[in-house]
Amino acid sequence: MGTIALDKCGGDDVRILFYDTKRYDRESFEEVGKEYPSIEVDYLEADLSVQTARLARGYEAVCAFVSSDVGTAVIEELAQVGVRLILMRCAGFNNVDVENANKKGITILRVPGYSPEAVAEHAMALALAVNRRIHKGYIKVRENNFSLVGLTGMNLYKKTAGIIGTGKIGAAMCRICAGFGMKILAYDIYKNPELDFVEYVSLDRLLAESDLISLHCPLNDESYHLICNDTIEKMKDNVILVNTSRGALINTADLIAGIRNRKFFGVGLDVYEEETNNVFENREDDILETSVTARLLSFPNVIVTSHQGFLTEEALAAISRTTYDNVVAYSSGNIKEENVVGKLQAR
Numbered sequence: 001m002g003t004i005a006l007d008k009c010g011g012d013d014v015r016i017l018f019y020d021t022k023r024y025d026r027e028s029f030e031e032v033g034k035e036y037p038s039i040e041v042d043y044l045e046a047d048l049s050v051q052t053a054r055l056a057r058g059y060e061a062v063c064a065f066v067s068s069d070v071g072t073a074v075i076e077e078l079a080q081v082g083v084r085l086i087l088m089r090c091a092g093f094n095n096v097d098v099e100n101a102n103k104k105g106i107t108i109l110r111v112p113g114y115s116p117e118a119v120a121e122h123a124m125a126l127a128l129a130v131n132r133r134i135h136k137g138y139i140k141v142r143e144n145n146f147s148l149v150g151l152t153g154m155n156l157y158k159k160t161a162g163i164i165g166t167g168k169i170g171a172a173m174c175r176i177c178a179g180f181g182m183k184i185l186a187y188d189i190y191k192n193p194e195l196d197f198v199e200y201v202s203l204d205r206l207l208a209e210s211d212l213i214s215l216h217c218p219l220n221d222e223s224y225h226l227i228c229n230d231t232i233e234k235m236k237d238n239v240i241l242v243n244t245s246r247g248a249l250i251n252t253a254d255l256i257a258g259i260r261n262r263k264f265f266g267v268g269l270d271v272y273e274e275e276t277n278n279v280f281e282n283r284e285d286d287i288l289e290t291s292v293t294a295r296l297l298s299f300p301n302v303i304v305t306s307h308q309g310f311l312t313e314e315a316l317a318a319i320s321r322t323t324y325d326n327v328v329a330y331s332s333g334n335i336k337e338e339n340v341v342g343k344l345q346a347r
């Protein structure tokens with residue numbers, strides 16, 4: 001992957017305002033940050049929004065995450081207070097108004113592949129947990145209920161895995177599934193040449209033949225609601241569906257209808273359409289206003305986690321390091337092409 005040279009650049013110190021800070025973010029960024037003394041970071045618990053964007057006055061850069069609002073109005077505000085660089089400490093950027101940021105002369109940098117294995121291992125953890133009813137077994141035994149009724153799963157060995165999107169995370173998931181002795185079908189707009197043990201097929205064939213379907217493509221115009229009534233109908237009965245990619249790859253209302261029609265053996269979701277207000281927040285005293293999330297949580301064969309696929313020590317360290325490296329590269333003018341979202345702007 002090439003680098004992009006920037007015309008106007010300087011080596012001055014960079015001050016970053018860090019939004020939506022959680023304890024694990026701060027610990028990891030402070031540890032890795034010892035190696036980057038010219039970068040100063042101030043941490044805010046509040047997430048980026050129209051109201052909090054103005055706090056970035058005096059900072060050259062802000063650091064945001066998957067559920068931050070980096071939409072049109074926030075970009076306007078950030079540009080107004082002089083922010084020149086948005087550091088996404090994640091791979092996805094579907095929450096960023098890239099075009100407007102570029103128009104305002106703001107550069108957006110991201111962390112494209114911090115630990116594909118972290119996410120793929122979580123995808124397999126969800127598949128295994130929902131398949132072997134680990135969530136139910138755990139609660140039952142704690143209640144002195146040692147009955148096995150309702151816990152029957154199926155072997156994954158010799159079953160078929162259907163992997164949609166075979167980039168970094170999808171490829172890691174293919175390797176994990178191969179380790180389980182599964183046959184692997186894949187669907188992607190590009191074939192990954194490393195995956196010679198995988199059979200690339202049409203989406204329809206993947207849907208029709210897979211016992212486990214795992215989503216690893218990004219959210220874009222083509223993939224929005226890829227899983228909907230039409231595609232669910234094409235799936236095998238008793239399929240296990242896992243989504244660790246982005247919530248809107250699945251039409252949740254259609255998924256709920258499919259679950260109610262007993263289409264799925266199990267569903268494991270690390271991401272879902274309504275997650276934005278929930279992600280990374282403790283809402284244990286709240287009454288959930290919307291019925292969709294509550295409905296999903298009510299099914300015995302559905303496990304939902306809160307966008308934690310990335311959450312391993314290795315991934316957090318890699319996110320911190322790449323974010324700091326992005327700042328250094330931005331200052332020195334040699335930025336890795338794949339880390340740039342949209343167009344690079346002169347500093």
Ligand code: NAI
Nearest residue numbers: 092165166167168169188189217218222223244245309310
């Ligand atoms: P990647 O860019 O390496 O791979 C994505 C693959 O999807 C590429 O091979 C691409 O050709 C393919 N693709 C694009 N549009 C497609 C379509 N319409 N149909 C089928 N395939 C399509 O991305 P990577 O690193 O593997 O990440 C995948 C996604 O995982 C990210 O976009 C992000 O949404 C999600 N993610 C989730 C995390 C979590 O904590 N749950 C953490 C990191 C990423």
